[in-house]
Amino acid sequence: MAPLLDVDLLPFLLFLAGTGLMILEALAPGAHFIVIGIALFVAGLIGMLFSPLGTAPAMAIMVLAIGLATLWVYREFDFYGGKGTGKTSSSDDLHGARATVTRTVTSTEGQVRVIEGGGFNPNYSARSEFGELPEGTEVIVTDPGGGNVLNVAPTDREDDIDRELRRERERRERDSSVESEGDNEDVEPA
Structure with a gap:
C-alpha cells in the first residue's frame, strides 16, 4: 500500500499553505495569519532547499521555532499601530x-x-x-x-476656566497700558 502523502511533498505543501496565509493576511490585516503563515512558508522553503531537513519531525520543530520567533517579532515591533496605539482598552x-x-x-x-x-x-x-x-x-x-x-x-468653545484666563489677561493688559500712560504723564514736555 502506497503512503497517502509523499514525504518529499510536505515542504512544498507547507510552503504553499504559508503563502496562502500571508495572502489572507494582506486581504484581512490584523487577523494574525501572518505569524503562522511566515512559520509555514519559511519551514517549507528550508525543507525544499535542504532536503535532509524535509522530514516530518524536522518540519514540525522548524514550524514551532520559526512561529515563536515570528510571534516575538510581531509583538515586539507592533506592525499595526505602534505599541498599542491602534487599540483602546476601555x-x-x-x-x-x-x-x-x-x-x-x-x-x-x-x-x-x-x-x-x-x-x-x-x-x-x-x-x-x-x-x-x-x-x-x-x-x-x-x-x-x-x-x-x-x-x-x-475645541474653540470657551468654558469657565477659559473665560477667567481671558479676563485676567485683559486686566493685566489694561493695568500695563495704564502704567505706561502714567509714565508718559510724568515726563515734562521740552
Whole structure:
C-alpha cells in the first residue's frame, strides 16, 4: 500500500499553505495569519532547499521555532499601530481625545473620527450638547458614553476656566497700558 502523502511533498505543501496565509493576511490585516503563515512558508522553503531537513519531525520543530520567533517579532515591533496605539482598552481612554466631525453632529446624531487612540475603527457616533457642529470641526470628547455614542464639544468653545484666563489677561493688559500712560504723564514736555 502506497503512503497517502509523499514525504518529499510536505515542504512544498507547507510552503504553499504559508503563502496562502500571508495572502489572507494582506486581504484581512490584523487577523494574525501572518505569524503562522511566515512559520509555514519559511519551514517549507528550508525543507525544499535542504532536503535532509524535509522530514516530518524536522518540519514540525522548524514550524514551532520559526512561529515563536515570528510571534516575538510581531509583538515586539507592533506592525499595526505602534505599541498599542491602534487599540483602546476601555471607553474611558476616549475621554479628552481630539476628533474631527465627519458627519454633522447635532444633539441626536452625527459622526466623528478620533484622531489618536481611536482603536481599529476610529469612527464613532456622536452627539453635541452645544448646538450643531458642521463637518470638519475640531472637537474634544467630553463623555465617552460607554464607547457607543460619544458626547463632544468644539475645541474653540470657551468654558469657565477659559473665560477667567481671558479676563485676567485683559486686566493685566489694561493695568500695563495704564502704567505706561502714567509714565508718559510724568515726563515734562521740552
